[in-house]
Amino acid sequence: MKCGGFRVSYRSDEQIFDTYTPRVVLVVFLGLLFTIPMFASTYELDVLNRIGIAIIGALGLNILIGYTGQISIGHAAFLAVGAYTTAVLEAKIGLPFYLAIPAAALLTAAFGLLFGLPSLRLKGLYLAIATLAAHFITSYVIIHWERMTNGVLGLLVPPATVPVLGLPLDSDARIFYLIFALVIPATFVAKNLVRTKVGRAFIAIRDRDVAAEVIGVSLFKYKLLAFLISSFYAGVAGGLMAYHSRILFPDAFSLLVAIDYLAMVIIGGMGSILGSIFGAIFMTVLPEVLKLTATSLTGVYPQAFGFIASTRDVIFGLAIILFLMFEPQGLARIWLRVRSYWKLWPYSY
């Protein structure tokens, strides 16, 4: 049993996992993850796919809010740009997914830079309001640029097709592989990004921007970089959304979606990669649990469905409030506590 950290080389100090067990567990977990489509139902796969997409989006937002401290209420707009660009590239130009998603992500990143420009002059609250305005302007353009986006009628997206094999990823089981093949590198890159020079610069800006500038962190460069990376992630998530739902409506990118993503970051844990994953799972599974409860209760109380459906807002709001009051560092912190409790159990002293 491990009872402390005794590191004798930089190499061992830099490791993410310092013992073999978590590495083996991780590999086994990932291996098992890819066998899921063989036995899970379509419904379960749908939920898992949405969790995967949410993880990528939440990672991006967490880099921006949790690590760099720049508040953005415009994440839904980033997702929308990614999703619609992918859809237009696939449906109208016929680019394959492995070109469409990167292209969309790059365009979203450029769009994110534009969003980020006000952050050079505005802080905190003002930045939040600026991103709110940008959200409304983006969603206006998406609704009214009908030649490109089909407006409220919805834009159909053909399924992604695997090259060489010509296999269309048209079912939840097939798109699952594409989504999780992107979730893993996204998590890996984010985890490592925040440990590098760039990540430390982000954290310095979050903690005190003036001090960061004084010690030589270029605010101009790193704030824009944070927006760039965050919106790149959102672009990837949006692109996957396009291929997963196969039809895009402007409604899917409302302000409520932006708030959902903010809630993922808050509930999961600001400034924690693991937290983004927990938050994404929590926020995706919570409505499903409520829905299932409602469906199972409709047999007993026929009116229960509408009632329980509207409890979603209440429970969601309460979750945010209670987490902020009692566990501001979110699920990631709870996980850490539980883990360290069991590590030394039963001799925790």
Add this chain to the structure above:
Amino acid sequence: MNEHLVFMLQLLITGVAVGGVYALMALGFVLIYKASNVVNFGPGELVLFGAYVSWATILQMRFPLYVAFPLTLLTSIALGLIIERGVLRPLIGQPIISVIMVTFGFASVIRGGLNMLWGSDTRPFPALFSSQPFHLGPVPVSPVHLWSFVIVLLLLGGFSLFFKFSLTGTAMRATADNQQVALSLGVSVKRMFALSWCIATVVSTLGGIILGNVRGGVDFSLADLGLKVFPVVILGGLDSVMGAIVGGVLIGVLENLSGGYLDPIFGGGVKEVAPFAVLVVILLFRPYGLFGKPEIERV
């Protein structure tokens, strides 16, 4: 008088009437921000709450107006107290993102709670004023608009007097100006926080009642209207009561004019987005607005 002018005047009058309601919402927002540095991202839900409670007391429970009205106001005061005591006071000193998120949180709770209680159907609103238009010169004006504007003017005037002359109003201004000095002069800053929330919820409730009358019904789209408060307060200046009033009317007029003239060109919906376009421009050039204190920290 030619048709164009009448059209414009009509847009102006509607704009001023709607802008009055925005001014009310913005007043609530600015009060809270000034007193406690809290940014309320759920102003729309407060309006929604007021509109639904007054609908419920008047039409569902069928109380006479002189009972229903005070009851609605009392409920909204209670709501203000609950929010301030239960949600925001524990978060004093937390980073701004937490405060923003918690306002989203209770907004969501209010929306869901109303939905659970009364469902999401559109509710007819008791018509307190006739909607039969009369002619002011050549321009048709509906009494609802006129009355709403008169009521808003009276309210804003009343609040201005309250802040200027009453002891509590002076204490509130003192708190907004400098909390420590106010504390040392014997002002209970906590009470002022609570009071500013109560005033904000009451003002929003009145705004909700007026909006319900103007639109002839309440539904959940009222909550979306609440976000218009941001262009208003940024234009007027985040910490200026005067700015809230002027900004409200300006934004109301602006969105109606842009809706009236630009909708045919851009194919509808300009009304919803024009205030936010203006917001971005103001943020870029004059982030403290027309009357706000220029306190932006540059880095």
